[in-house]
Every structure is written in structure tokens, then in C-alpha cells.
Amino acid sequence: MSDTPDSAVRTYMEEHRTAFLADLAEWLRIPSVSAQPEHAQDVRRSAEWLAAKLRETGFPVAEVWPTDGAPAVFAEWPSGDQDAPTVLVYGHHDVQPAAREDGWHTDPFEPTTIDGRMYARGAAGRNAPAVNLKLLVEGEEESSSPHFRALVEQQRERLAADAVIVSDTGMWSEDTPTVCTGMRGLADCGITFRGPDQDIHSGSFGGAVPNPATVAARVVAALHDEDGRVTVPGFYDGIVPLTDQERALFAELPFDEEGWLRTAKSYATGGEAGYSTLERIWARPTAEVNGIGGGYQGPGGKTIVPASAELKLSFRLVAGQDPDKIELAVRDWIATRVPAGIRYEITFGAATRPCLTPLDHPALQSVVRAMGRAFEQPVRFTREGGSGPAADLQDVLGAPVLFLGISVPSDGWHAPNEKVELDLLFKGVETTAYLWGDLAAQPIR
Template sequence: MTFQTYIEEQRSKHLEELFELLSIPSISALPDHKEDTHRAAEWFASALRNLGMDNVELYPTNGHPIVYGEWLKAQGKPTVLIYGHYDVQPVDPLHLWDTAPFEPAIREESIYARGASDDKGQTFMHLKALEAILKTTGTLPFNFKICIEGEEEVGSPNLPVFIEEKKDMLAADVIVVSDTAMMEEDKPTICYGLRGMCGFQLDVKGPRRDLHSGLYGGAVQNPIHAVVELLQSFHDKDGVITVEGFYDKVVPLTEDEKAAFEALNASEESVMNEVGVTELFGEKGYTHLERTWVRPTLEVNGIYGGFQGEGIKTVLPSEAHAKITCRLVPDQDPDEILELLQKHVKEHTPPGVEVTVSLFDKGAPFVTPFDHPAIQAASRAFEKVFEVPTAFTRGGGSLPIVSNLDEILKAPIVLMGFGLPSDNVHAPNENFKLKNFDKGLLTLCYYWEELEGVL
């Protein structure tokens, strides 16, 4: 029997098992679901044992446990580490779901449930792909280690420490993650890089109390004016970030990468139509894809201060605030960028106010060269199943844990995602197309075959 036949024959059973997993409300952000989240960890631990994995453990953390298992019987062969997560996002607003988020349902050829795409469904596929190979060949082409965490949706606060402490146990030649999406339906996509991130808040303090704008306006610095002036100082009129040293370590796009991006034939007009604007704006001299994938950014995410109610109140506020995040690219270091930003704020603080900078989350950028043999093997596996060329992309967003895996384990990372932008991850009616579930299983099986020839 081939793995293709096995997967076809076991499809109903696989879906039953996946539905059982999706029925567990493992919302890591909500304390009321702590037991449910632990139950999802136990589910994966049991699944790993049934698969034939050895040394299956639930490693406790200060939050939710980390599930680990290994199959190290391919003597002399390379090792693959598969990473995934079993926790999910909250489901609010509940009234916008067409079916209950933890009562999986199939309609319109998609599985609807929280976690169907992000990331229970995709992690589950890895287990079933390995099962298909084991059942049909009796062995695996590599040594496999599987690490599944329960806190990805709350920023993976405990996983970096675990990776550092267990880096010998987790050591691998290739790391594979399925927690991303394809560009569009029937367009297989390999994301070979992600931007990093750092965030901070500006708190601008002026007078000790709110003041009457008629009595004090024009004589006392307005904190809202000050915060606007500060924010304006971060960019020039062409969208270029003016923080001294901000671009110093940015790695330019290679000619091969430029060609790969051009081959995607991305339409900037379709982007404008999608988001409802009449023109795009950003760093001068770069395309939309380059601006969102390989160039760093500084964006104001929120600004507030003064009177917010209906109507008008003639007040000069005591304070104003702004929340800012930067997306970073290789080889920008989040700590260095934050130092540059704090220096910039200090040098550009308007008179009459005091400014405090509070630092938030941060994560390093990540990239594996898209011509790496492990990535090219993934491309060939995709093309065997989808029968169209694979798109090579970088992600504009950030997965901080991927950069942690990269920095600590120092192995190439292959992001093989099977979701779609229309999957509604983090939103009501999250779903995962059955076609992608079926094709994804085959693609993963073919990948291990293709990878065997290059590792």
C-alpha cells in the first residue's frame, strides 16, 4: 500500500480525530480555560504515543505545558524538528459565528472551528503524514522530534527559555513549521523569512492638570501638539524613517529575490481595491511587496489624549500618549533599534513636556535563503501535488518564536503553510479547506521523500 492510498482510506478516521481535537477549547489567554488547554496538551501527547514516538513528555512551564516526543531510530540519518502549537485565540464576538466555535462542522467544503487552520489542523497534519509513512513503509526517512507548545497565541513567553535549556534535546538539521498561509487558493507558497518587531509607548506629560484652553492655550505646551510633533519627526514626506542609524544594518534584497517577487505578478491596484484607498504610500523607491516583506517600518498604532466624548470640551490636556511598533528585517537587532528610538525621542522632545518611553514586545527578524536545499525540496513537493509553480515569499508579520528557534538552534527553518488568507484565523468562522487538508497531507509525505535526497 502507498501512503497516498493509506491517506485516502483513513480520511474519515482522520477527520474524526481532528474534530475531537478541535472540540477542546484550549484558549491560552483565558484562565477559565486552563484545564481545557492542558487537556489539548494531553491529547497531543497521547497522539504522539499512538504514533510510536518515544520519550513523550509534557514539560511544565509557568504557563501551559510543552509537549515533546521523538523518533530517533534512523541511525546515521539527519534529524527534523517539527514545531506547532495547540492553543487557540478567544472566540469573541460569539454571535458572529455561524456554528459554535468548538463544535466542528463541515460546510462549503471547509472545516469550521476555532483552531482549524491556526494551528491545530496544520499541526495535526504532520502527525498523520508521519503515520501514513510509518504504516506503509514501517520506518521513517529521518529522525524526528516534535515540539508543540500551548502559549503561541499569548506570545510564547515560556518557550524561549525551554528551547535554551533543552537545545541539545531539540537539536536538528532542519526545522519545519506549518503555521502560515498560501498566497491564494491553489497557489502553494513557501515563506522563507519573517520580519521582527519591537514596540513601545510614548507618554507625554505636560501641566499637572487639564487646563482651560482659553486661559492657558498658546502659553503652555499642549501635550497633544507635542506628541504629534514627535510622531511627525519619525518620517520624512516620502515615508523614509528619519531615526539616525535605523537602516544601517538592513540587508538589501538580492537580484534572485527581486526576480522571485516580480514573478508573482502582484497587483498593487488589487491591494488598493482590497483596503479601499485611492493610492498606496510608503518608503519611496520600493514596491508594495518590498515595503511589506523586506523593508523595515515604523507605524503609529494608536494615539490618545484629551477629551474623547461627544461634542467639544475646551481643554488643554495634561497628557497624551501614542503606541508604536516597528517591523524589522535582517540584520536589525530589536534592542539596538529601541536604543536608537529612545535617543531620537530624547533629541526631538518639544519644550514644555516630559516624555517617557515604555518598551513592549520584541522579536528578531528571520530569513532562510530561499535557494536553500531544504526549501527547494519543499517547493518540489508542493509542485508534485498542486501542479503549479511554488511562490517564494517573505512575511510582513512576525512570529517571534521562529526567530527564537533560528537564534538558539541555528538550523534552517522551512515554513510550509497550508492555510489561506480567507481562513478567518483569529476571527469568527475560522475555517480550513478540506482540499488543503487533503493536499497538505500528500505534500508533507512527498516532502520527506524530496528532503531525503538533499540532506
């Protein structure tokens, strides 16, 4: 497709727009929630649907690969040219939990198009075109990819590639196309604190025995110091510091803090002292409480000391942080925060490594050129605050990882009323149509 004129690409896309959107909607209807065991069958169904659709599209190879968890999909479409570079596109087919009562205006698993936006859980994903490439689409990204690295190691030969395209990032905004150069890693844990064997009367016992909800709250309160820095000893060890060049590139972006706050649906910025909002979300590690619960949460009151309390914590990591060391550091720190009479259990999910792409890699320049051609605008650089298993691909396959994604912050990833801007989705498809030709035209190895 290297010599296909832009107009031909656009005509093709217009002709196939309706069929493509129908396929996308059919896929989004499958509630492939990897975090909830009751949806295991749906995640499997999502993989099978995708493999069948890829075969129908023309991929000579499209297989469902089992793992110890949810299955992944692998597909391959060799180039006619023996010397063409090999590109592996990574994506995922699982989604975050979603329920109407969370605040969705439409059924999260019934895709609904309103004003050129398609609303559905998982809508803010990207579809790859079927040209000259390998596809790997896993099913546990939203559950921290617990079996992904093992799968990649096991299938190292079939996955071998000269570059890896990760289609799980976003761009700056509808008006500012950008290429992402790094993602944060993730370590997360659930902690249950147990006090009395059952809820006990706070009048008869309160004030004389430890309260597990108080202990859970104290752990959360102690996570950060007054400067918003994480207090877990060793947390910042080994971090690759932000360079002045990177900080300058970030500062050049047309960042409108008030607009960003509206997108975040929040009412103030705040975080680690000494860093800008963009630096905080892209290039600094964090500790966040994703959930807390214990005791009576119904209407009215109930004067009890609760039997237990639970925390869900997650830590975003940046280049230089090792998730395994972070897990040990958090475990050691928690152990020092639990008083006599409180028992606890802590469970970590599978970690995701952080990654960072060299700014000067030739394949990154191909991405920038293809994107500029589709969007007809200059392309800038960002990082992504979210996490994905890109670093595992880089480690195991020894290939540089490039990020190409067209979703925008207002899409509401993981939140109620998640959607995709259809115009951007088609510009993304157009970018990949140009990208394969650009990559084939130069040495990227």
C-alpha cells in the same frame, strides 16, 4: 511514511476528517489570548489540552514546559530508523485578542464552519501530523515570545534537530502554492506621555501649556519622511539589501494589486518610495502606529487639555537589523521629541528577530517537492511580512529554518472573522505526510 502512496494518504485523511475537525474546534474554543493577563489560565488550559491530545494521538513524549510566562508544549516521536534525520516543528497555541464588538460575525471562540471555512480566532494556524519528529508549540507568540529564546537555550539538547519546520506562515493564494523563505522581525513599544496631572479646561489653560496628545501625534507624524522612510537615526543600518534576483522572483508572482487591496480591505496602496507593494511588506522594514489614545473619546465634545496620551508603535525588521539596536535607536529618538513639561514612559516588548532561508538548501527542496505532490502544481517562493521566533531557533539550534504554512491572506489573521480554508488545511496535512519521507531519503545535514 516515505513509501506510502498518495492515494493511501488521501484515504486516511478522508476517514479521519470529521474527528480531526472536532479536535480542532475543541482547541479553538479555548480563548488563549497571551496579551491579556485575564486569559493566563486559558493559555495554560490550551497547552494542557494540546499535550493530552498529542499523547492520545500516539506521541510517546508530550510535555507542558513551563516558562516565566505562558507554558509551551514539547512532544517527541522517534523514528524506528537510527539514521533518520530529526525535524523540529515549531508552532504556537496562543492567539490575538478578539471580541464580538470588533466586528466578528460569529463568536471568535466558538468555531463556526460556513462554506468550507472554519471561522474562529486562531483558525488560520496549522496542525502537524504525528510522524518521526519533535514538536515545540509555544504560548506567547502573539505577545512577541518574551520567554521563548530562554526556553530554547535551556532545552537546547532535547530540541536538537537537523532542520526546523516553522508552521506559522502562509502561502500566496488558494491557487498558487508557495514556500516562504523569510520572515520579518518585530520590535514594539508602548509610550505614555503625561502633561497636566488631570484633564484641564482648554479655555482657561489651552494654548499656554503643552498638550500630551499633541506631543504623541507629533511623534507619529515624525516617524516617516515624505518618501515614507522611517526617520529614526540608524534605523536602516546593516540591512541586507534586496538582490536583483529576489526582486525578479517577487515580480514573477501573479500579483493583482486590486485583489490584494480587497484582501487588505483597504482603498489605496502607499509606503516607502522606490519599492513595490510586495517588496514593502516582505523585504522592507516599517514603523506602524497600532494604537493611539488620549483625552475625551466619548460622544459630543469636552473642551480639555488631556492629562495623558498613549502610543503603541511597532517596527517590522528585515535581515541585518538587530532588534536591540533598534530599541536603543527608538529610545534615543523619542527622547529628542518630548518638549519641556511633558513626562513620558516607554516600554518595549520582547523583540523578534528577522530571518531569511538560503534558497539552495536541500531541505527547502524537500519542502517544495512534498508541497508540489500534495497540491499537484508548481511551487513558487515568497517571503512573509509577519514575524515569528524562527530566527531564535536557527541561532540556538544551528539548524536551517524552513517555512511550511497553508493559510492564505484572506484568512484575516489577527482580524475579526479569522478563518481557515479546510481544503487547504488538508492539503497542508498531506504535504507533511510526504515531507518526512522526502527528508529521510536524502542527506540534509
